[in-house]
Amino acid sequence: MLRLIPFFTTESQLIAALKRGESRAHKVVYERFSGKMLTVCTRYCANRDDAEEVMLDGFMRLFDKIEQFREDGSFEGWIRRIMVTESLMFLRKNKQWRQEIPLxxxxxxxxxxxxxxxxxxxxxxxxxxxxxxxxxxxxxxxxxxxxxxxxxxxxxxxxxxxxxxxxxxxxxxxxxxxxxxxxxxxxxxxxxxxxxxxxxxxx
CATH class of the missing domain: 1.10.10.10 (Winged helix-like DNA-binding domain superfamily/Winged helix DNA-binding domain)
Incomplete structure (x- = not known):
């Protein structure tokens, strides 16, 4: 059974619309995945403001790189990898990931x-x-x-x-x-x- 997406009957149609640069497709993807992806970013960036910034950067990268998605795997998983990559880039930029504490x-x-x-x-x-x-x-x-x-x-x-x-x-x-x-x-x-x-x- 196909899961209905607002404006789009299938996920493939949604992805095709993204590749055409349709703004309504951007809106649907953001509304559908932003909650989950904010949780992903928050796991790496404990500060919520930082996590939200990273998530927004991740969506911008998603829309910019959508042509690279070949639909041979999970779309949500692909988005998640983008968010993880953005989070790591943020941590490296701010030299945070190497922090340690005495044990x-x-x-x-x-x-x-x-x-x-x-x-x-x-x-x-x-x-x-x-x-x-x-x-x-x-x-x-x-x-x-x-x-x-x-x-x-x-x-x-x-x-x-x-x-x-x-x-x-x-x-x-x-x-x-x-x-x-x-x-x-x-x-x-x-x-x-x-x-x-x-x-x-x-x-």
Whole structure:
């Protein structure tokens, strides 16, 4: 079943209109994807104003480079990659992604199964956004975007070892944060697990 898009019957028609430079197609794409793409940019640029600026730059690049999209993959995925690239360009320009902090407070062995169903998405995003820029960048690229360490190393002009160590440290910091959250009053239910709340559906 085809998903209807305002003014356009299919996504292919929308993309064709973009390639013709139709302003209504620009409007539809922005309205359809801006919410998701702002979330992507916010994962890299913790400051919302910076994230919005990066997102707008990303859409401008999208409209300028739309001829490069060959429709042999996900359109949303292609847009997402543009937004990630714009975010990394912003961080490099502002020399933010290399920032690190001492690890005295995060000296725990990373546990690669820490992110389970015991923590909801909003809490996880909040903890990730509190990471230093360098750690947050690599954690997002690896754990959320799915890039391999070799790809991350190329994207950030670092070694694979640096990518792996930054990810390990990011996870260690997140473990400490999770333990602190676990100790917060009202965070556990009677079984000793985190209370599971669905903030998305709360009005």
């Amino acid at each position: 005295e407070d995060a000296a725990v062995e990373p546990d690669y199964v820490w992110a389970d169903t015991a923590i909801n998405e909003n809490d996880l995003l909040r903890l990730v956004n509190q990471l230093p820029d360098g750690y947050r960048t690599i954690f997002n690229l690896y754990a959320i975007e799915g890039y391999a360490h070799a790809e991350i190393a190329t994207m950030l002009d670092i070694s694979e070892g640096t990518s792996k160590s930054q990810l390990s440290r990011a996870r260690a910091i997140l473990q400490v944060s999770l333990k602190k959250m676990e100790q917060e009053p009202g965070r556990r239910d009677q079984t000793g697990n985190y209370e599971k709340t669905n903030r998305k559906t709360a009005n």
